[in-house]
Amino acid sequence: MPEDKDLNTPTPEPDYPDWRKDDKTLTNAGLPEEERDWFCDARPHPVPKSAAVIEKFFNWARSNSLWILAFGTGCGAIELRPLISSRYDISRLGMQMRPTPRQASVFMIGGYVSIKTLKRIVRSYEEMQGPKFVVAVCSCAINGGMYWDSYNTIKRIDEYIPVDVYVTGCMPRPEAVLAGFAKLKELIRAGRAEGQNLYAEKFDWYKANQKQVIKDWNMPDYNW
Numbered sequence: 001m002p003e004d005k006d007l008n009t010p011t012p013e014p015d016y017p018d019w020r021k022d023d024k025t026l027t028n029a030g031l032p033e034e035e036r037d038w039f040c041d042a043r044p045h046p047v048p049k050s051a052a053v054i055e056k057f058f059n060w061a062r063s064n065s066l067w068i069l070a071f072g073t074g075c076g077a078i079e080l081r082p083l084i085s086s087r088y089d090i091s092r093l094g095m096q097m098r099p100t101p102r103q104a105s106v107f108m109i110g111g112y113v114s115i116k117t118l119k120r121i122v123r124s125y126e127e128m129q130g131p132k133f134v135v136a137v138c139s140c141a142i143n144g145g146m147y148w149d150s151y152n153t154i155k156r157i158d159e160y161i162p163v164d165v166y167v168t169g170c171m172p173r174p175e176a177v178l179a180g181f182a183k184l185k186e187l188i189r190a191g192r193a194e195g196q197n198l199y200a201e202k203f204d205w206y207k208a209n210q211k212q213v214i215k216d217w218n219m220p221d222y223n224w
C-alpha cells in the first residue's frame with residue numbers, strides 16, 4: 001500500500017535544469033512604460049522532451065503536418081508560389097501555407113533580409129507557437145549573396161534567429177525548396193531540428209545581435 005500523502009508537507013521543488021534555475025525575467029525596456037504590461041516578460045525555454053517512444057510519435061506527427069508561414073523578403077520568394085500550384089502541390093505532402101505566425105510551425109524566409117525587414121522577422125518568429133522550425137531559402141538570406149556588402153541588409157539570418165534547414169541558390173527552384181522540406185522532415189523525425197531550443201539557450205546572444213542592428217527597438221524583448 002502506498003503511504004498517504006501528508007498534505008501539510010509541501011512538495012519539494014523538482015530538480016530543474018540549469019536554464020530554469022538561472023531564470024530571469026525580461027525588462028521589455030524598449031517599450032514605453034505604459035505598454036510594458038501588455039506583453040509577456042518571460043524568457044523562452046527549451047521544450048522538455050517526453051519519454052522516447054512518445055517523443056518519436058510526436059516527431060512523426062510533426063514532420064507530417066508542416067504549416068508554413070512564407071515570408072517573401074526578396075526576389076527569391078517568387079519561387080515559393082509554385083509550391084502551392086497544381087504542378088508541385090505541397091498539400092499532398094502534408095504541408096500548407098498559413099497567413100499568420102500563430103498558426104504556423106515552419107517559418108520560411110525567402111530572399112535577402114533588409115534591416116527593416118529583420119525587425120518583422122524577429123517579431124513573427126517569436127509570435128509562432130512551438131515546436132517551430134525555420135527554413136532559409138536563397139543565398140542572400142544564408143550568406144548575404146549578391147547583397148553581401150550592402151549597407152542595408154544583414155549577411156546571415158542565422159545570427160538573428162535559428163535556422164534548421166538552408167536551401168541555397170539564386171534563386172532556388174521549387175524542386176530545391178521541396179528537397180529542403182524533405183530534409184526538414186528527416187531532421188524532425190530524428191529529433192534533430194533543435195533550432196527553437198537553441199534560441200532559448202542562446203537567447204541573450206541572439207537578442208544582442210538583433211539589437212545591434214535594429215536601432216529603433218520599440219518592441220517587446222520576447223513576444224510569445
Ligand code: SF4
Pocket residue numbers: 074075076077110111112137138139140141145146169170171172
Ligand atoms: S539569392 Fe538571388 S533570388 Fe534570392 S534574394 Fe538573393 S538575389 Fe534574389
